[in-house]
Amino acid sequence: MTTTIRIGTRDSELALWQAHTVQNHLESLGYKTTLVPVKSTGDIVLDKPLYELGITGIFTKTLDVAMLNGDIDIAVHSMKDVPTALPKGIVEAAILERANVQDILVHKGLDFLDATGTIATGSLRRQAQWLHRYPAHTIVDLRGNVNTRMQKLNDNDWNGAIFAAAGLERINLKPDNFIDLDWMIPAPAQGAMLIVAKKEDEFCLEALANLNHKSSEICVHIEREFLRELEGGCTAPIGALAKIENDTIRFNGALFSLDGKQKIDIRKEINVSGQEGFGKACAKEILENGGRELMKKIKAEIQ
Incomplete structure (x- = not known):
């Protein structure tokens, strides 16, 4: 193989660790790679809370632009930092086996x-x-x-x-x-690493398919579907965790008020075969149980 896969990453120690992990996986499969570190707005502006910056995907946007400009081929992210809607032309290529979610x-x-x-x-x-x-x-x-x-x-x-x-x-x-903090519900996709690539890049998509961990993919997609339906983005206090035990998916999700006084939560189980739309259905229950009004209140408070 002669094509070198350019791996885009933030330049923090953790982000570089993640990128090196992907690099090692790819090179063990025979692919040539190189790292391309960049600094995101989220790493530069440290004197404001994230929600005040008003940028969805603040840690991923710089890498998205670099990919669409042709400066990198793939990007490695902490999946909990990635908006639920990816930019046009960029797709999920692989989700690595999930680490500690707590x-x-x-x-x-x-x-x-x-x-x-x-x-x-x-x-x-x-x-x-x-x-x-x-x-x-x-x-x-x-x-x-x-x-x-x-x-x-x-x-x-x-x-x-x-x-x-x-x-x-x-x-x-x-x-x-x-x-x-085993009582604290983690962020959707916490502990998971996502690799994205351009939709038309068949070479990279084929390479990265070897790295995908199916059960981790199922769980984080349910959590992110729950988040997307609640319209949380990075700004609302939303926790979600899906786990697979045998053939059963166990889900725990919650929406909180900013001051923590109000909590609307849900616990559900479903067979793995019924996963389609499960996260969305759980979110709808939250919305119908007072979540719609609470989301309006949260959005008004953080504007």
């Missing part, structure tokens, strides 16, 4: 949990769920790549900060002082 709290001691405390996170989903469980606590915004966020936690007098376990595990940054 959120974790990195802390400086847990005495504060039953009192007052300050928790850092840049995620409305994490903020809402934390306040739902600990209404007396204060949330402060935390932006930047995982290394930057970990350093900010060390430099400030916050009690803790919330991270995706998978991100810290991938670059060996997970400290000893953490607890699993």
Whole structure:
């Protein structure tokens, strides 16, 4: 093979780890590759919460443009950062086997949990769920790549900060002082890596098909379908998790108010053979159970 696959990636340590993982998979199959790191707006503008920037797919847009311009052939993303609607001409090429889906709290001691405390996170989903469980606590915004966020936690007098376990595990940054937040519903597709390519690029699509993990694909598609139907994008506190056990898909999804006081959730099971439209049906139940009004309220509050 003589064609070299140009792999586009953000230039953070975690993003580069993900890109190198894809590179190693492809090269083990005999493909030639090269990495093309770029910096996204989401990595550059760190003094505003994500929802205030008003850009859907802020971490992926730069790579989308590079691909459509012909500067890269494929792009590797944390799938939870990817908008549910991809740009015209760009398609999902592979979803790698999913890693740890949980959120974790990195802390400086847990005495504060039953009192007052300050928790850092840049995620409305994490903020809402934390306040739902600990209404007396204060949330402060935390932006930047995982290394930057970990350093900010060390430099400030916050009690803790919330991270995706998978991100810290991938670059060996997970400290000893953490607890699993097994009660917190993760972001749709959390822990999954997505590779995208141009729709007409048969060479890359054929190469990447070898990397796709089918059960991970089924689960994240259900979660993202749930998100898309709720019209959450990156701005609403929405959690969703689908798991396959034997031939059964178990789904847990929820929509929260920004202050965490209101929670509308759903738990459902279905046979794998009935997966078509399952995420959408779960979202419709949420919307019909007060979710439509809550979504309107959330959109008004963050404008």
